Amino acid sequence: MENRESKPKQYIALKLKDNKNPMRTIPILDEGEFTLADSHAIALYLITKYGKPEHSYLYPDDIRTRARIHQIMFIGVLFPRLRAVMAPTYSGKLGELSNRMIVNIVDAYTMLEEYLASSSFLTGNSMTVADLSVLTTVSSLNGLHPIDGRKFPKLTKWLNTMNDMDVCRRINAPGSELHVMGLKALMTNYKSNQKSKL
Template identity: 50%
Template sequence: MKIILYQTDQSPPARAVKMVIYILGLDVEQRELHPVLREQDTPEMKKKNPMRTIPFIDEGDFRLSDSHAIVIYLVEKYGKNEHRHLYPKDVRKRANVNQRLFLDCGILFRQLQFIMGPVYQGQMSDIPNNIIRGIKTAYWMLEAYLNDTKFLADDVITLADICAVATVSSLDGLYPVDGERLPKTRRWLDTMQAQEFCKVKNEPGATQHVAYLKLCMEHNRHTQSKL
């Protein structure tokens, strides 16, 4: 059965999955879900995806949520020899990729969630200092991991880079990576954004995501000024 991907372009995790699909050359049906409108909360969607997160895939008798689990599954099942560097067989290399994937979901994306939730709920008009400190800390972690390798887990691009760039490209639009203080992170981000898969499947959605968040914050400032 043809894979159905439920996604929205503004979602960093969905963009990560779309980049992997593009790299693998898979023919996938895409269906739009709008998380702000809570379209993932319908009874049909909750049955398919109890986590109610975006993205998730439906392959008939098999469904899977969480972008990190999805990209691993897609590479393991559909990847060819030329794709093996994305999720290497070597146990230690794979462990490094996994750890950086956990870094993305547990630290990087959390910084973005600390912004998105309050902004969408009308509670945040500017990014507060405590969240900025968290973003800076996350960036410094990336800088440290890039001390020994060109990319986050190896000297070649892996799934860790693809997932992280989807997140960081949105964060960078809200609080830019300082190239003077974080030269390795800035170089990594620029290198990733120059990749064709990133230009085609990440850049448009990231631009929309950042613009929408900034628009919401401006709206929140305007609303709060009237109170």
């Protein structure tokens, strides 16, 4: 959401008040004296503060497992590939994925396939918060440029496994579908406007 006018007024007020969100990003967590931006940092904070013992597999105490989780969550490859599509689309300047965007998305799929080479999930054989975090981005990327199951069998299997989980069906799938539909609608609108100018 590059256009400041399109951001909710409450978000803008929170952003400006006491410089709580210099990053100017969504989401933001505000607990009065404590404010946190970035979805990855928020997820780790929430699971550490509010997680119950039965959910410890999502963010285990083992320091090496946590290091792998952090590596996946903060890798800085996946979301920039999606943002490269979202920014021009939301600002009305993109009608379809460019070849460069497609190459970058496929490169991200290749990286994930390699992470899944010897395990069922991204950091081992149990799902963690890293898998949930990556799922949100991969779901949107897959909706824009579908994963080739022959080229990326492990990633395809991982995505199907994640999508079969109740929490992912209830929470991630509807949001992802809306996000992809919205992006595609904006791209179609841009192409239509370009044709009408001819």
